[in-house]
Amino acid sequence: MKDKGRFGQFGGFYVPEVLIPALEEMEEAFYQYYKDDKFVAELNTLYCDYAGRPTPLYYATRFSELVGFKVYIKREDLLHGGAHKVNNCLGQGLLAKYMGKTKLIAETGAGQHGLATSMIGALFGMQTKIFMGAIDVDRQSVNVHKMRLCGAEVISVSGGTRTLKDAINEALRYWTSNISDTFYLFGTVCGPHPYPTIVKHFQTCIGTEARRQCLEKIGRLPDIVTACVGGGSNAIGIFNAFVEDKTVKLIGVEPAGRGIATGKHAAPLSAGRVGILHGTKMYLMQDGDGQILDTESISAGLDYPGVGPEHCLLKDTKRAEYVAVEDEAVLDIFDIFTKCEGILPALESSHSLAWVYSQRNKLPADTVVVVNLSGRGDKDVGIVEKNRPVK
Numbered sequence: 257m258k259d260k261g262r263f264g265q266f267g268g269f270y271v272p273e274v275l276i277p278a279l280e281e282m283e284e285a286f287y288q289y290y291k292d293d294k295f296v297a298e299l300n301t302l303y304c305d306y307a308g309r310p311t312p313l314y315y316a317t318r319f320s321e322l323v324g325f326k327v328y329i330k331r332e333d334l335l336h337g338g339a340h341k342v343n344n345c346l347g348q349g350l351l352a353k354y355m356g357k358t359k360l361i362a363e364t365g366a367g368q369h370g371l372a373t374s375m376i377g378a379l380f381g382m383q384t385k386i387f388m389g390a391i392d393v394d395r396q397s398v399n400v401h402k403m404r405l406c407g408a409e410v411i412s413v414s415g416g417t418r419t420l421k422d423a424i425n426e427a428l429r430y431w432t433s434n435i436s437d438t439f440y441l442f443g444t445v446c447g448p449h450p451y452p453t454i455v456k457h458f459q460t461c462i463g464t465e466a467r468r469q470c471l472e473k474i475g476r477l478p479d480i481v482t483a484c485v486g487g488g489s490n491a492i493g494i495f496n497a498f499v500e501d502k503t504v505k506l507i508g509v510e511p512a513g514r515g516i517a518t519g520k521h522a523a524p525l526s527a528g529r530v531g532i533l534h535g536t537k538m539y540l541m542q543d544g545d546g547q548i549l550d551t552e553s554i555s556a557g558l559d560y561p562g563v564g565p566e567h568c569l570l571k572d573t574k575r576a577e578y579v580a581v582e583d584e585a586v587l588d589i590f591d592i593f594t595k596c597e598g599i600l601p602a603l604e605s606s607h608s609l610a611w612v613y614s615q616r617n618k619l620p621a622d623t624v625v626v627v628n629l630s631g632r633g634d635k636d637v638g639i640v641e642k643n644r645p646v647k
């Protein structure tokens with residue numbers, strides 16, 4: 257098992273003994289059901305009728321005029337719950353049901369994964385507990401309220417930096433003593449094997465649809481596909497379909513927070529070193545002694561010191577390029593994009609839009625860029641208002 261789930265030197269399975277049976281049971285169930293006709297048919301119906309797939313590929317006319325090339329938006333923000341997280345939650349939730357589990361737990365940062373898990377808990381009638389850092393409970397309070405409305409218990413975690421890393425610590429701790437009836441529904445392509453593989457599988461619908469939509473609408477593949485990278489699930493979800501298309505550039509955008517040079521950021525691919533956290537080997541923000549550094553980002557969903565192991569490999573093999581964008585540019589684009597298109601982008605997704613904006617008038621006019629709009633920005637209105645009051 258220790259050699260499973262490797263992406264080059266990254267990934268793996270670094271967990272306490274007590275979790276090994278639970279992860280092995282999950283891996284076995286995943287491979288038993290992920291191609292099973294009944295499971296696939298049930299999941300596809302839920303994707304369609306519950307979540308709202310397929311999501312449109314929208315040509316952003318005014319934003320394209322502004323930047324001087326063609327920008328298409330993959331509208332994951334239109335999904336039920338307001339983000340791509342529902343794709344993974346439906347997949348893992350259904351797996352939990354097939355496995356006979358009756359309880360769900362999850363960690364959350366921005367609250368989008370917590371909300372999606374709570375929705376699925378209600379849908380399948382499963383008792384649900386969500387672990388969330390105390391800072392995130394405060395800054396994403398609308399989502400906390402929605403989770404509670406769905407019937408979930410939200411547990412505020414006050415240890416450490418009181419953000420996503422600490423929520424995962426607490427969820428793992430809880431799971432260790434409740435593995436028999438509880439399924440840990442992990443939110444991104446990080447964590448120990450089999451999570452990076454399972455979460456990727458349930459998010460690949462984004463790229464599969466986007467690739468087909470490009471061929472139908474534009475008659476060719478895009479030149480660039482870009483997505484924000486927290487743990488990396490929405491980015492892998494769209495990149496995966498284009499990885500073999502060598503002409504398509506893949507750009508992942510990390511949070512540079514207050515600036516890489518200040519150390520106040522959450523950009524492990526841009527400024528981290530290889531290390532192990534939460535069961536996986538990855539690029540990680542750590543000091544010389546291997547202590548995890550505090551992270552900072554205006555976007556709660558990207559505020560994590562590590563990143564999915566497959567992204568680490570895509571970086572090292574240079575198949576994808578990773579850049580980082582500062583909070584100020586994110587706040588700027590939130591305003592610019594909303595005024596151009598009448599679409600509020602999540603602060604997470606605003607990172608990739610900010611990178612696109614930084615390329616304005618630098619790319620040929622016929623360049624086609626696809627942006628994965630991973631979520632909608634309604635949850636972020638309070639943060640934006642605090643930083644940039646509307647006059």
Ligand SMILES: Cc1ncc(COP(=O)(O)O)c(C=O)c1O
Nearest residue numbers: 368486487488489490557604631
């Ligand atoms: C809207 C949105 N986009 C992106 C992310 C980051 O997660 P990932 O990198 O796994 O897509 C989050 C996390 O909460 C999110 O809410």
